[in-house]
Amino acid sequence: MTKRGIIEELLARHQKFSRRQSETIVNAMFEEMASVLAHGGRIEIRGFGSFGVKQRGARQGRNPRTGGMVEVEAKRVPFFRAGKELRAGLNGAEQDAAARSA
Protein backbone atom coordinates (compact mmCIF):
# COMPACT_ATOMS: atom_id res chain seq x y z
CA MET A 1 0.00 0.00 0.00
CA THR A 2 1.24 3.47 -0.84
CA LYS A 3 0.14 6.95 0.18
CA ARG A 4 -2.29 6.82 -2.74
CA GLY A 5 -3.77 3.63 -1.35
CA ILE A 6 -4.25 5.24 2.07
CA ILE A 7 -6.10 8.15 0.43
CA GLU A 8 -8.36 5.76 -1.51
CA GLU A 9 -9.10 3.73 1.61
CA LEU A 10 -9.82 6.90 3.58
CA LEU A 11 -12.29 7.96 0.90
CA ALA A 12 -14.00 4.60 1.13
CA ARG A 13 -14.26 4.69 4.92
CA HIS A 14 -15.03 8.39 5.42
CA GLN A 15 -17.59 9.65 2.97
CA LYS A 16 -17.66 13.03 4.72
CA PHE A 17 -14.46 14.14 3.03
CA SER A 18 -13.89 14.86 -0.66
CA ARG A 19 -10.99 13.43 -2.63
CA ARG A 20 -9.20 16.78 -2.43
CA GLN A 21 -9.68 16.91 1.34
CA SER A 22 -8.52 13.32 1.79
CA GLU A 23 -5.36 14.10 -0.18
CA THR A 24 -4.76 17.21 1.93
CA ILE A 25 -5.27 15.26 5.16
CA VAL A 26 -2.86 12.43 4.36
CA ASN A 27 -0.21 14.71 2.83
CA ALA A 28 -0.40 17.24 5.66
CA MET A 29 -0.07 14.57 8.32
CA PHE A 30 3.12 13.08 6.96
CA GLU A 31 4.66 16.43 5.98
CA GLU A 32 4.08 17.65 9.52
CA MET A 33 5.56 14.49 11.02
CA ALA A 34 8.62 14.77 8.76
CA SER A 35 9.02 18.41 9.78
CA VAL A 36 8.87 17.58 13.49
CA LEU A 37 11.57 14.92 13.00
CA ALA A 38 13.69 17.33 10.95
CA HIS A 39 13.73 19.63 13.97
CA GLY A 40 14.79 16.79 16.21
CA GLY A 41 11.37 16.34 17.78
CA ARG A 42 9.58 13.25 18.98
CA ILE A 43 6.19 11.95 17.85
CA GLU A 44 4.00 9.70 19.96
CA ILE A 45 0.89 8.13 18.49
CA ARG A 46 -0.96 6.11 21.13
CA GLY A 47 -1.55 2.56 20.07
CA PHE A 48 0.57 2.95 16.96
CA GLY A 49 4.08 3.81 18.04
CA SER A 50 6.62 6.55 18.40
CA PHE A 51 9.06 8.26 16.09
CA GLY A 52 12.19 10.04 17.17
CA VAL A 53 15.69 11.01 16.23
CA LYS A 54 18.86 9.32 17.38
CA GLN A 55 22.30 10.87 17.41
CA ARG A 56 25.05 8.78 15.81
CA GLY A 57 28.62 9.63 16.65
CA ALA A 58 31.38 10.15 14.10
CA ARG A 59 33.19 6.93 13.25
CA GLN A 60 35.85 5.44 11.05
CA GLY A 61 34.25 3.67 8.13
CA ARG A 62 35.55 1.80 5.15
CA ASN A 63 34.84 2.25 1.49
CA PRO A 64 33.63 -1.25 0.66
CA ARG A 65 34.96 -1.03 -2.88
CA THR A 66 38.49 0.23 -2.24
CA GLY A 67 38.90 -0.84 1.36
CA GLY A 68 40.21 2.63 2.21
CA MET A 69 39.45 4.25 5.54
CA VAL A 70 36.96 7.10 5.49
CA GLU A 71 35.68 9.42 8.17
CA VAL A 72 31.93 9.10 8.70
CA GLU A 73 30.58 12.30 10.21
CA ALA A 74 28.28 12.40 13.21
CA LYS A 75 24.68 12.48 12.08
CA ARG A 76 21.10 12.20 13.22
CA VAL A 77 18.88 9.37 12.05
CA PRO A 78 15.11 8.93 12.36
CA PHE A 79 13.73 5.84 14.08
CA PHE A 80 10.36 4.24 14.75
CA ARG A 81 9.27 1.95 17.57
CA ALA A 82 5.96 0.13 17.22
CA GLY A 83 3.50 0.51 20.08
CA LYS A 84 2.32 -2.35 22.25
CA GLU A 85 -1.11 -2.59 20.63
CA LEU A 86 0.32 -2.57 17.12
CA ARG A 87 2.88 -5.24 17.95
CA ALA A 88 0.19 -7.39 19.55
CA GLY A 89 -2.12 -6.79 16.60
CA LEU A 90 0.48 -8.05 14.15
CA ASN A 91 0.64 -11.32 16.00
CA GLY A 92 -3.12 -11.68 16.24
CA ALA A 93 -5.15 -13.02 19.16
CA GLU A 94 -5.86 -16.24 17.26
CA GLN A 95 -2.13 -16.83 16.80
CA ASP A 96 -1.55 -16.34 20.52
CA ALA A 97 -4.29 -18.83 21.31
CA ALA A 98 -2.75 -21.37 18.93
CA ALA A 99 0.67 -20.91 20.53
CA ARG A 100 -0.75 -21.39 24.01
CA SER A 101 -2.56 -24.59 23.20
CA ALA A 102 0.46 -26.03 21.37
Next chain:
Amino acid sequence: MTKADLVDLIYERVGSSKKEACEVVEEVFKIIEDSLRQGGKVKISGFGSFTVNHKHARRGRNPQTGITIIIDSRRVLSFKPSQVLKHLVADGAKRTV
Protein backbone atom coordinates in the same frame (compact mmCIF):
# COMPACT_ATOMS: atom_id res chain seq x y z
CA MET B 1 4.09 15.82 19.16
CA THR B 2 1.07 13.66 19.82
CA LYS B 3 -2.09 12.69 17.98
CA ALA B 4 -3.78 15.84 19.36
CA ASP B 5 -1.34 18.08 17.44
CA LEU B 6 -2.12 16.24 14.20
CA VAL B 7 -5.83 16.66 14.93
CA ASP B 8 -5.35 20.43 15.35
CA LEU B 9 -3.43 20.60 12.09
CA ILE B 10 -6.16 18.77 10.15
CA TYR B 11 -8.84 20.83 11.84
CA GLU B 12 -7.15 24.02 10.60
CA ARG B 13 -6.30 22.74 7.11
CA VAL B 14 -9.57 21.08 6.21
CA GLY B 15 -11.97 23.22 8.19
CA SER B 16 -13.84 20.23 9.59
CA SER B 17 -15.09 19.87 13.14
CA LYS B 18 -12.61 18.80 15.82
CA LYS B 19 -14.48 15.52 16.15
CA GLU B 20 -14.20 14.74 12.44
CA ALA B 21 -10.52 15.74 12.41
CA CYS B 22 -9.90 13.38 15.30
CA GLU B 23 -11.75 10.54 13.58
CA VAL B 24 -9.90 10.98 10.32
CA VAL B 25 -6.43 11.11 11.93
CA GLU B 26 -7.19 7.92 13.82
CA GLU B 27 -8.52 6.34 10.65
CA VAL B 28 -5.27 7.02 8.77
CA PHE B 29 -3.27 5.13 11.39
CA LYS B 30 -5.93 2.41 11.46
CA ILE B 31 -5.63 1.97 7.69
CA ILE B 32 -1.86 1.56 7.98
CA GLU B 33 -2.32 -0.91 10.83
CA ASP B 34 -4.93 -2.94 8.93
CA SER B 35 -2.67 -3.17 5.91
CA LEU B 36 0.30 -4.28 8.03
CA ARG B 37 -1.82 -6.86 9.84
CA GLN B 38 -2.56 -8.46 6.51
CA GLY B 39 1.19 -8.73 6.11
CA GLY B 40 1.38 -5.93 3.60
CA LYS B 41 3.97 -3.24 3.15
CA VAL B 42 3.04 0.41 3.53
CA LYS B 43 5.13 2.92 1.64
CA ILE B 44 4.68 6.64 2.19
CA SER B 45 6.73 8.61 -0.30
CA GLY B 46 8.83 11.33 1.28
CA PHE B 47 8.47 9.70 4.68
CA GLY B 48 9.36 6.03 4.73
CA SER B 49 8.06 2.50 4.53
CA PHE B 50 6.71 0.04 7.07
CA THR B 51 7.33 -3.65 6.50
CA VAL B 52 6.36 -6.77 8.41
CA ASN B 53 9.12 -9.31 8.92
CA HIS B 54 8.68 -12.88 10.08
CA LYS B 55 10.94 -14.15 12.82
CA HIS B 56 11.38 -17.89 13.27
CA ALA B 57 10.98 -19.51 16.65
CA ARG B 58 14.31 -19.77 18.43
CA ARG B 59 15.75 -20.91 21.69
CA GLY B 60 16.42 -18.04 24.03
CA ARG B 61 17.70 -17.79 27.55
CA ASN B 62 16.43 -15.79 30.46
CA PRO B 63 19.60 -13.87 31.40
CA GLN B 64 18.52 -13.63 35.03
CA THR B 65 17.77 -17.29 35.69
CA GLY B 66 19.73 -18.92 32.87
CA ILE B 67 16.69 -21.04 32.00
CA THR B 68 16.36 -21.93 28.32
CA ILE B 69 13.01 -21.02 26.83
CA ILE B 70 11.48 -21.23 23.39
CA ILE B 71 10.75 -17.89 21.80
CA ASP B 72 7.78 -18.43 19.48
CA SER B 73 7.86 -17.37 15.85
CA ARG B 74 6.40 -13.91 15.51
CA ARG B 75 5.96 -10.99 13.21
CA VAL B 76 7.86 -7.78 13.82
CA LEU B 77 7.42 -4.39 12.27
CA SER B 78 10.27 -2.43 10.81
CA PHE B 79 10.33 1.14 9.58
CA LYS B 80 12.79 2.31 6.97
CA PRO B 81 12.97 6.09 6.61
CA SER B 82 13.01 7.38 3.05
CA GLN B 83 16.08 9.12 1.64
CA VAL B 84 14.17 12.40 1.79
CA LEU B 85 13.43 12.02 5.51
CA LYS B 86 16.98 10.86 6.26
CA HIS B 87 18.38 13.98 4.61
CA LEU B 88 15.86 16.24 6.33
CA VAL B 89 16.80 14.87 9.74
CA ALA B 90 20.55 14.89 9.06
CA ASP B 91 20.51 18.46 7.71
CA GLY B 92 18.42 19.67 10.60
CA ALA B 93 21.32 18.70 12.84
CA LYS B 94 23.79 20.74 10.83
CA ARG B 95 21.69 23.87 11.00
CA THR B 96 21.53 23.84 14.78
CA VAL B 97 25.33 23.36 15.18
